[in-house]
Amino acid sequence: MHLPPPLEGRIADLLGGKKIVMTGVTGFIGEQLLWKVLGECPGTTTAVLVRPKGSVTAHQRVAGLLGKKIFKPIVEAAGGVEALMAARVEVIEGDLPNVPDLPRDLDVLLHCAGDVSFDPPIDQAFMTNVIGTKALLTKLREACSDEDGTLVKIPHYVHVSTAYTAGRRRGAIPEAAHVHDVDYEAETVAALAMKDHIEARSRDAGQLTVLRRQAEELHAKAGYLTTSEDTERRRQEWVKNELIAAGTERARSLGWTDVYTFAKALGERVVADLGRDFRVSIHRPAIVESSLRYPYPGWIEGFKMADPIILAYGRGQLPEFPASPDAVIDIIPCDYIVNAILAVCATTPEVGRVEYYHGSSGARNPLTFRGIYEHVRRYFAEHPYTTGQGSTPLATWTFPGPEPIEKLMWVGNLGIKAGNKLLSFAPRSKTTRRWAQQLDKGAKQLEFLTKYFTLYGEYLQSELHFVDDRALALHTSLHPDDKEIFGFDSAAIDWRHYMEEVHIPAITNPVRRLEAARKRRQARAATFKDLKPAEPGTVLAAFDLDGTVMATNVVETYLWARLPELSPARRAAEVARVAAQLPLYLGAERRDRGRFLRSIYRRYAGADLAALEEYVDETLAPQILDRMSPDAIRRIREHRDAGHTTILMTGVIRPLTRPFEGLFDTIVAADLATDASGRCTGFLSGPPMVGESRAAWLHHYATLHGIDLGQSYGYADSHVDLPMLNTVGNPVAVSPDIGLMRAARAKGWSIIEWPAMSPLPRWRMS
Incomplete structure (x- = not known):
């Protein structure tokens, strides 16, 4: 040698x-x-x-x-x-x-x-x-x-x-x-050409259609720009994934x-x-991991190959592992x-x-997967997780091989898809959001396992001897x-000392501290801040109405406003017609919020606008105010006390917003068109303010009035309001639907609950 x-x-x-x-x-x-x-x-x-x-x-x-x-x-x-x-x-x-x-x-x-x-x-x-x-x-x-x-x-x-x-x-x-x-020269030329080839494929009409439809399935209600932005994100992600797949297959070939x-x-x-x-x-x-001695025991920068598996096991996220127990890591x-x-x-x-x-x-000093499992299990038995995702019984690995685990993962993916489909029809509630979070947790775990096993699968069965x-x-x-x-003689390493006293603590202790800090911050998340006074006219706070400031919806407010002027027989008939149309309304609302609102507004045809306003002022206002959330009212008043411009943005008709005029500086609502006699035509005087229209309105308003949107606030409950919340620097999801909840979690926004049905006296809310 x-x-x-x-x-x-x-x-x-x-x-x-x-x-x-x-x-x-x-x-x-x-x-x-x-x-x-x-x-x-x-x-x-x-x-x-x-x-x-x-x-x-x-x-x-x-x-x-x-x-x-x-x-x-x-x-x-x-x-x-x-x-x-x-x-x-x-x-x-x-x-x-x-x-x-x-x-x-x-x-x-x-x-x-x-x-x-x-x-x-x-x-x-x-x-x-x-x-x-x-x-x-x-x-x-x-x-x-x-x-x-x-x-x-x-x-x-x-x-x-x-x-x-x-x-x-x-x-x-x-x-x-x-x-x-x-031939590395030929392979290099082919590798660089592959990028141009896959980039061109990503712009093919057929591929773009697939990606656009995927984006529309999630974001169609939010608007075309949001959908197109997500389509482009998906295209770029598709290109990256195809380039990764091309590299993997060429390497293995x-x-x-x-x-x-x-x-x-x-x-x-x-x-x-x-x-x-x-x-x-x-x-x-x-596989290079944390230092044994220098510059100090456990010195490491970032997570390396084995570390995500160690953490996942300690958190109870790995019931089994597809490695060969006698394979050397x-x-x-x-x-x-x-x-x-x-x-x-x-x-x-x-x-x-x-x-x-x-x-x-x-x-000369082999550490097998069975060996590292025993070290990891012993460490977490003595130092269990008690924060973050909570203590979980430690799994006992039997190392069954990759096939049974792949089958379990396949079944798990089917279950998550079915669960998400069912949730799409479930009514909005804390329970629904909790179920969605559990599904998301499971999906994230499966995604991690799939990626890890795909990436490192062959290493887990490795029979290399260096x-x-x-x-x-x-x-x-x-x-x-x-x-x-x-010195660097690997035979001198005591694996029990290194794994249980040096390496595992080095990667888990910072995570434990981070989780503890995150738990302390959960009481008041980053975008729901204590308000500080601002120069008047420099900061705004935009609020959605239905589901955010008050517990109601457009159909319900329509019935409130429309039924009183009808005879008892016509009231019963109108309620029956609305009930019969509910499935159609729900379908329209799922596809296009603006189309849904227009279908409701048509039902106002023939209503006397002046009489409707009088009815709201004299009779309906107390009922509307009683449905407001006390937390929302407090927050609105905090913004006004801080010198912020308060704006209500809603899809309900303007007469129904009259009780809120004392709370908001500006109200953006749907204006019903009328004929010469003051009767509603069933049409609007302009497009409904939904989705990206709200974002555009805020940008225009901020430009006109010199407002800093980066310092401004937004509150909404629906995924359709994603463009509006993206417009401001401090967005808050209020009792959100599943789509907005997932977007808020991904973006690190605050998620809060504002219960309605105020116990406060009406005079405190007027």
Whole structure:
């Protein structure tokens, strides 16, 4: 076996006086690599390739990175962030594949950046891991060559890949190049062409029709713009999903698990080809999780592969698991990977001979899925969840294999679809919303399981065995004084200690704190705020009426207003006709709120408008006010006391809004058209104010009166009012229907209940 070049001295001395150019320092492994170099290699300078993000420059991003807790002692010793950057951290603004010129005084190029998602779109995977790698190596050659292109300096290029570039092989995987004859140039061209092909398919009339109808099924009542916005969102999502599927299938057709490992494998081939006259090392980490010791036990950034499963089990969301119990889950702590990579950087490989290293644990200290299950179960038995979703009995996994679990998931999906169909016909109530939330919880759990098992299914049955003899030889060659802070022998890991005392607490404790904080905030959510005084005329508060401010509906208010002027016989006949038409009205309301309102307004034909207004003022007003919610009244008055312009927006006819004139500054209602004698024609004087019409009205009103909609408020109960609520900065869903409840939960809006039937005396509401 070819052994790697040994380390002949301490790492700090071997890297002393050298400049390491690094990519990926804003990522998980890259951040700790930068920390380790700055902290343990005082004679080494760095240059970091970082892209700007929005209005934040690359320099600002690096400064923010160095402001993190782990860098504090290093920053203080250097005299501040800017002093540290001036002395040891050069910032190169750029990205992959748009790589700028690299410093000509570099000695080591450490490429740690890359798309780490297992299921990126195929074009994105190739753009980052293949084209980006080619661009970086091209710039490296330029930096080390003279004006004639002659190489005058031989750099050490260290490439961080993944152990899973081995693909769907089984058995022992050596630390060597993988044998395959895939043409990375041809595959790259095809991957980029796939994006154009799928983008064109997404704009086909047939596909757009399918997507538009899906959007209309949910949003037709809210209006055409809302529907078109959702259609475009669905189109973009469809494109992304098709690109992901194309990448997955292409990878599997050639022997890789997914497009991530496929593109990474081709990236390795790019390195071998373009780095023939460099010193080249490739390090392949397995599943990198939280640090065992450095910078402190449990240091981690974000969730990694195993973490969602651990959390889901603790929450009682995983009754079973489709992994092979004796399959190895090849976990390695982040600090072991960082130490190994820096040891690789300190070697001097032979020019033209690529050195490969595995960063893994499975060869000499295997942790099986059965083993990790026992550690996780033992931890949660001692530290159960008591907040958030509540304590749940821990499941006992029998590892039945994927088929029974897939069948259960299929049945579960059918049940959720049937439940949602039934709920679409259920009357609005707290119980209905509770059922909807339970269905949503189940759907979210199934979505998580489906995605996770689809993404990681093959890894759960993995029979890969990553040989790490060369990595062990490199560790063994460490100077004795370096083995404490730079060691990376995976055989030394005590899995019980690591899993139960370091890693699981590291990922669960922040979640527990977050859930506790969320529970404290639930009493008063973000968009339902305590009101602060504002300059009069600068902030508005828009309120829907039916179902929001008062408990009633358009049909009911029609009967209130219309029946009194009819004879007893005609009243009975009218009630019967309305009852007979209710199914049609409900169908119209489900399809188009404006059409539904027009059908109700037609029934006012022949009514005396003046008599109707008199009847409302003298008789109906107390009944209307009694149906108002005391909470709504208090909130309206709070807005008025704060100097906010209060607006009532409703689909009921204007005579029925007369009792509210003392509460609102402006009332937007349906105006009935009349003939010369003052009799209603059954038509309106303008379109009903529903859906997107309300949003347009608010925008126009705000423009005319100089109102800041971003500071304004909106209150409504129906999904049809989604455009109106989207218009203001502080939207609140009041006793919402299922559609609005789901939208509010997705957007983080407040959801509140305003019970009607006020017990307050009428004089308090008038």
